[in-house]
Amino acid sequence: MVSFGPITTCSIVALSILSFVYCDKYRLCVVDGKGHFKRSQRYCPQLDMAVDSKVDCIVAPDRSDCLRKILKGKADFSVFAPEDLITASSEGVQLLVTNELRYINEEHEYEVVAVIDNNSEIKSRHDLGGKKFCHPGYGYETDWTRILSNFFEASVVTPSCDPHLTLSENRIKATAEFFQSACKAGPWVNDPVLDNQLKEKYPQLCELCGSPGRCTTHDKYWGRRGSLLCLTDGAGDISWARLDDVKSHFGLVAGSAEATPERYSFLCPDDSIIPVNSSKPCVWVVKPWPVVAAKREKADEIQKLVSSLSHKDQNTWKFSLLNLIETSYTNFFKLPTLEPIESYLDRATGYLSANSFSGCHPPRTIRICTTSIIENAKCSWMRESAGVYGVEPDLECIKADNTTHCMMAINMNAADVVMVPPDMVHEAVEKYNLKTLFYETVLESEKYLTVAVTRQGANINSFEDFRGKKACFPVYDGVAWNTVKNTLFSKKLIKYCPLDQEMASFFGPSCTPGLPEKEGGNLKKLCQQEDFNGEFGALHCLSSEAGDVAFVSKNSIRKFTSDESEGNPGNRLSMDDFQILCEGNSKNCHLSWASAAQAMIRSNSSDLWMKDSLDVFLQLDGLFGKNFKFLTNPFTMFGQYDGKSNLLFQDSTQRLRNRPNARDTDTMPYFYNFTLKTDDYCTIRSSSSNLSPTYLYIFIAFIYLSKLVHIGI
Structure with missing residues (x-):
C-alpha cells in the first residue's frame, strides 16, 4: 500500500482529469479463534468496506505470523498474549504496548501464591523439605502454562541433573525427593505409556490424590480449586494456587466458601508468613493480561482508537473492530504511557524470572x-x-x-x-x-496408498498380466517402486537376486526416474520421451498412452484430475478415465500405505x-x-x-x-x-546360500511379524 499522506488523514490525488480521495488505514492483524471466535469472515468485510473506516484487516493463521507481519511492515497492530511478547523480544520485533484486554478491573490476569497450613510448622522455604505438597496438576495449559505451573518447584527445589534420566524425569525425581508426598494429577508427559511408567516409579507424587492409583485429570484434587481442597481437607501442608481462587475458596470475596481462613497463611518469596485474609497478599508470580501492541511509529494513534471502542457503537465500523479485537467482553484498559514490551513485562512480578530459569549443564x-x-x-x-x-x-x-x-x-x-x-x-x-x-x-484421504492404475477399459486383471507391460513409476527406490517389488516377490513373479534387475526383466520398456543405469536401462526408456517425474509425471506417462500402468498413490489420481493449474495434463481428465487393479479384493485395492x-x-x-x-x-x-x-x-x-x-x-x-x-x-x-524387508531376502541368500527358498520365505515372514509386534499393530 502506497501512502500519500499522514496517518488517519485523507489526501486528494489527481490523475489527469480524475481525482479520488485516498485514506491510509491502520492494518490490524487478525487471528481467528475456535468456534464462535472465528470472526474474520463476518467482521473483516464490514471493517474493510465501510467508507469512514480507519482500519483494514490482515488475516493470519497464528499470532507469530502477526509478529512477522508487523516486523516486515505488512501490519501495524494486533492482539498478543504475554508469551508472544517474549517471543517478539527474542526475534527483535519492536512493539509498544498500548492497551490491556481486561475482563475484570485487576492489574494482572491472575497472581499465583503459596498457601500453607499453620499447623504444618512451615516458617520459611527452608522448612518445605519433607512436607506434603498440593499442586493443581497438568492438563489445562490454556490457563496455566507449564512454566507458571512449575515456578514454585523451580524456586524451592534443588534441581536434579542425572545424565541417565530424561529432563522430565529429572524434574519429577527432584520434586519426589524434596517433598514427603504430593498430589500432582494429570499427564506428567505426553506419551501415555511413559506417563504411567513415571507414576509407577514415583508414586509419592500421587499419594495425596483422591485416587492415587490413577492420578488423572478426573481426580477430586486436580485443577485450580483441587489444590486448595487438597490443603483444606487436611491432605497436604502447602498449596500452589491462583490468588483469585484462594479468595473465593476462603470466602474473602462474595460467594460460598469452602473453608475459613484463620488456619492458613501465605508463604512469601522473601520467606515471611502473612495471614491469608491479609489486605496485601504476597505473590510469587503473575500472569499479565493479553494486550494490544503496535508498531512504534503508529502506537499513539492506535491507542487512542482502541481506547475509544465501545459496545454502544453498533452498526459502525468501530463495532466490527471491537469484535475482532476482544476475546470476551473486554475493557480496553489504556496504559498511562506507551511501553516497550521489555519494561512492560519487567513490571509483572516473577514473570520474566519464570521464563529464564537455567536448566542442567551441559544443556540438552x-x-x-x-x-x-x-x-x-x-x-x-x-x-x-x-x-x-x-x-x-x-x-x-x-x-x-x-x-x-x-x-x-x-x-x-x-x-x-x-x-x-x-x-x-x-x-x-x-x-x-x-x-x-x-x-x-x-x-x-492424505495417506500414500500405492495402487496399480491403468487406463479405463484395459484388459488387465492380475499382476501376472503386467508381465512385459510398460510401467510408469514416480521415482526409483520410492514407495511405489519398493511396494511393487515386494508385491511381485510375494506373488513369486520375481524370484532371483538382485531383485531390481528382476524388475527390469519382468516389465517392458518403462519409466523409473532416478534409476541407476546399472540396474537396467529397460526401466528408463520411456523417461526419454517427456518429463514423467513424480506422481503427476507417472500419471501423465499413463494418460498419454506412453505406459500401460502407473504405480502411484490413489490420492494422487484425485489431485491430478482436479488440479486446474496451467500445464497440468490431468486437468482435461476425470477419475473415470482410470481404473485401479483390485485383483479380486474390492475392499483393500491398495498394495501398501505410508x-x-x-x-x-x-x-x-x-x-x-x-x-x-x-x-x-x-x-x-x-x-x-x-x-x-x-x-x-x-x-x-x-x-x-x-x-x-x-x-x-x-x-x-x-x-x-x-x-x-x-x-x-x-x-x-x-x-x-x-x-522394506523384502531386500533382506537377497542379503540372507548371499550369506546363507545353503538355505532352501522355503526357509528364506519363513525368515522374511518372521521379520514382518517382529515389526508388527514392535509398533503394536
Missing part, C-alpha cells in the same frame, strides 16, 4: 535439520514459541541444502532429527542407517534420548498442532508459513505419533515400512 539440545532458508526460519520461530511455553530440551535449527544432506548430517552426528518423505525412507534406512522417531499421521512423513534419527540413538526427543515433539503437537488448546494459535506447526505449504511438517498432518496410524483403532493393512 535437539538439532533439527532443515532443507531451505524459509524452512529454517519456521523452525526458528517454532523454537522461540516452544521456549516460552516451557518445552524442554531446547531446539536448535540447522540448515542443509536438501533432505539427503540432512540424512548425511545425522549419520555423521552433526544433526539429530530430519523429516523424511516416504519416498526417501528406504534410502534413509539402508544408506544412512537411520530409524523412525515418530510419524506424521494423516487422514486416509504416512505423510517420518522423523528419522540415528539408529544407535539411546532410549533416553529418544524419550526426551519424542516428548518434546508431542508437547509441540499439543501446543501448536491441529488440536491446539488456546483461543487462537500461537504458532502453526501443520499449515502454511509465510504463505508456503509443507515446510518442516506436512500441512495435512493431523497429529504426531510414535505409531504410523492416526488412531489405535485404525486397522488398514499393508504398512509400507514392512515391505
Whole structure:
C-alpha cells in the first residue's frame, strides 16, 4: 500500500482529469479463534468496506505470523498474549504496548501464591523439605502454562541433573525427593505409556490424590480449586494456587466458601508468613493480561482508537473492530504511557524470572535439520514459541541444502532429527542407517496408498498380466517402486537376486526416474520421451498412452484430475478415465500405505534420548498442532508459513505419533515400512546360500511379524 499522506488523514490525488480521495488505514492483524471466535469472515468485510473506516484487516493463521507481519511492515497492530511478547523480544520485533484486554478491573490476569497450613510448622522455604505438597496438576495449559505451573518447584527445589534420566524425569525425581508426598494429577508427559511408567516409579507424587492409583485429570484434587481442597481437607501442608481462587475458596470475596481462613497463611518469596485474609497478599508470580501492541511509529494513534471502542457503537465500523479485537467482553484498559514490551513485562512480578530459569549443564539440545532458508526460519520461530511455553530440551535449527544432506548430517552426528518423505525412507534406512522417531499421521484421504492404475477399459486383471507391460513409476527406490517389488516377490513373479534387475526383466520398456543405469536401462526408456517425474509425471506417462500402468498413490489420481493449474495434463481428465487393479479384493485395492512423513534419527540413538526427543515433539503437537488448546494459535506447526505449504511438517498432518496410524483403532493393512524387508531376502541368500527358498520365505515372514509386534499393530 502506497501512502500519500499522514496517518488517519485523507489526501486528494489527481490523475489527469480524475481525482479520488485516498485514506491510509491502520492494518490490524487478525487471528481467528475456535468456534464462535472465528470472526474474520463476518467482521473483516464490514471493517474493510465501510467508507469512514480507519482500519483494514490482515488475516493470519497464528499470532507469530502477526509478529512477522508487523516486523516486515505488512501490519501495524494486533492482539498478543504475554508469551508472544517474549517471543517478539527474542526475534527483535519492536512493539509498544498500548492497551490491556481486561475482563475484570485487576492489574494482572491472575497472581499465583503459596498457601500453607499453620499447623504444618512451615516458617520459611527452608522448612518445605519433607512436607506434603498440593499442586493443581497438568492438563489445562490454556490457563496455566507449564512454566507458571512449575515456578514454585523451580524456586524451592534443588534441581536434579542425572545424565541417565530424561529432563522430565529429572524434574519429577527432584520434586519426589524434596517433598514427603504430593498430589500432582494429570499427564506428567505426553506419551501415555511413559506417563504411567513415571507414576509407577514415583508414586509419592500421587499419594495425596483422591485416587492415587490413577492420578488423572478426573481426580477430586486436580485443577485450580483441587489444590486448595487438597490443603483444606487436611491432605497436604502447602498449596500452589491462583490468588483469585484462594479468595473465593476462603470466602474473602462474595460467594460460598469452602473453608475459613484463620488456619492458613501465605508463604512469601522473601520467606515471611502473612495471614491469608491479609489486605496485601504476597505473590510469587503473575500472569499479565493479553494486550494490544503496535508498531512504534503508529502506537499513539492506535491507542487512542482502541481506547475509544465501545459496545454502544453498533452498526459502525468501530463495532466490527471491537469484535475482532476482544476475546470476551473486554475493557480496553489504556496504559498511562506507551511501553516497550521489555519494561512492560519487567513490571509483572516473577514473570520474566519464570521464563529464564537455567536448566542442567551441559544443556540438552535437539538439532533439527532443515532443507531451505524459509524452512529454517519456521523452525526458528517454532523454537522461540516452544521456549516460552516451557518445552524442554531446547531446539536448535540447522540448515542443509536438501533432505539427503540432512540424512548425511545425522549419520555423521552433526544433526539429530530430519523429516523424511516416504519416498526417501528406504534410502534413509539402508544408506544412512537411520530409524523412525515418530510419524506424521494423516487422514486416509492424505495417506500414500500405492495402487496399480491403468487406463479405463484395459484388459488387465492380475499382476501376472503386467508381465512385459510398460510401467510408469514416480521415482526409483520410492514407495511405489519398493511396494511393487515386494508385491511381485510375494506373488513369486520375481524370484532371483538382485531383485531390481528382476524388475527390469519382468516389465517392458518403462519409466523409473532416478534409476541407476546399472540396474537396467529397460526401466528408463520411456523417461526419454517427456518429463514423467513424480506422481503427476507417472500419471501423465499413463494418460498419454506412453505406459500401460502407473504405480502411484490413489490420492494422487484425485489431485491430478482436479488440479486446474496451467500445464497440468490431468486437468482435461476425470477419475473415470482410470481404473485401479483390485485383483479380486474390492475392499483393500491398495498394495501398501505410508504416512505423510517420518522423523528419522540415528539408529544407535539411546532410549533416553529418544524419550526426551519424542516428548518434546508431542508437547509441540499439543501446543501448536491441529488440536491446539488456546483461543487462537500461537504458532502453526501443520499449515502454511509465510504463505508456503509443507515446510518442516506436512500441512495435512493431523497429529504426531510414535505409531504410523492416526488412531489405535485404525486397522488398514499393508504398512509400507514392512515391505522394506523384502531386500533382506537377497542379503540372507548371499550369506546363507545353503538355505532352501522355503526357509528364506519363513525368515522374511518372521521379520514382518517382529515389526508388527514392535509398533503394536
